[in-house]
Amino acid sequence: IQGTSLEGQHYLVTAGGTREYLDPVRYIGNRSSGKMGYAIAQALTEAGAKVTLISTVNLKVPVGTEVISVQSALEMQAEIDKLFPQSDGLVMAAAVADFRTAEVATQKIKKNQNQGLDLQLTQNPDLVATFGAKKQNQKVIAFAAETNDLIEHAQTKLQKKHADLLVANDVSRTDRGFGVDQNQVTILEPGQPNETLPLLSKIETARLIVQRIIKLSVGEN
Numbered sequence: 001i002q003g004t005s006l007e008g009q010h011y012l013v014t015a016g017g018t019r020e021y022l023d024p025v026r027y028i029g030n031r032s033s034g035k036m037g038y039a040i041a042q043a044l045t046e047a048g049a050k051v052t053l054i055s056t057v058n059l060k061v062p063v064g065t066e067v068i069s070v071q072s073a074l075e076m077q078a079e080i081d082k083l084f085p086q087s088d089g090l091v092m093a094a095a096v097a098d099f100r101t102a103e104v105a106t107q108k109i110k111k112n113q114n115q116g117l118d119l120q121l122t123q124n125p126d127l128v129a130t131f132g133a134k135k136q137n138q139k140v141i142a143f144a145a146e147t148n149d150l151i152e153h154a155q156t157k158l159q160k161k162h163a164d165l166l167v168a169n170d171v172s173r174t175d176r177g178f179g180v181d182q183n184q185v186t187i188l189e190p191g192q193p194n195e196t197l198p199l200l201s202k203i204e205t206a207r208l209i210v211q212r213i214i215k216l217s218v219g220e221n
C-alpha cells in the first residue's frame, strides 16, 4: 500500500536461541526455534524492507533475505554492531542468554568419579538495551518472554531497553510462544494503549507487528 511500505529500509532481525558453550561439544541453550524471528523477516520483506537475519538456526529463508549465522550472545552482538549504524531498525526476536560460562574449556570436560560439576557463569550484555540506548533514527523492537505477570514485566522491559515497541508473549503455554507455529502477543508502545492480538499463526502475528513498525516510521515523516 502506498505510503505504508518499508521500501528502501534495512532491518536487522535476530532469531533463535543463543548457545553458550561450556566446551567444544556442550552448550547452554533455550527453547527458541527461530520461527518467530523468521516470520518477522518474512513480513518485513513483504512490506518492502531489505532484511538481514542474524540467526542461530537454519530455517527456510524468505527470498532476498541475507542470513548471518551466529551462536552465542557475544557473536550476535558483534554482528548487529557492524550493521546497526547504517540500518533503519532492529527486531530482537532471538532468545538471548542472560549468562554465559565464565570460561569455555578447550577440550571436552571429563566426568570426575561421582562428582558433579560447578559452572561459573558470567552475565551477558543486554543486546537490545545497548542498541536501544545507541539508536539515532533506528526503530528498536524488543520482545518479552514471560511465564508470569506478563504485562507488568513487559512494561518494565519496554523502558529499560529503550524500545520503540515491545512484543510481549506468554511462554508458559504449549500452544504458543516457543517452538510452535502460533503465537499470541500484546504490543506495548510508550504513550500508546496496549494492543493485544488474538492467537494467530506466527506469520499473521508478524504481519501485524510489521504494521505497527510501519506506523512508527510513517509517524516520523
Ligand code: PMT
Pocket: 016, 017, 031, 032, 033, 034, 035, 036, 037, 073, 092, 093, 094, 095, 096, 097, 098, 124, 125, 126, 127, 128, 129, 141, 142, 143, 144, 145, 146, 157, 161, 169, 171, 177, 178, 179, 180
Ligand atoms: O523462536 P520461537 O520458537 O518461534 O519462539 C519465539 C520466542 C518466544 C523466542 C519470541 O517470541 C520471543 O519472545 N523472543 C524473545 C525471547 C527473550 O529472550 O525474551 P526476554 O524477555 O528474556 O528478553 C527481552 C528482550 O531482550 C528480547 O528482545 C531479547 O532478545 C533481548 N535480550 C535479552 C537478553 C540479553 N542478554 N540481550 C537481549 O537483547
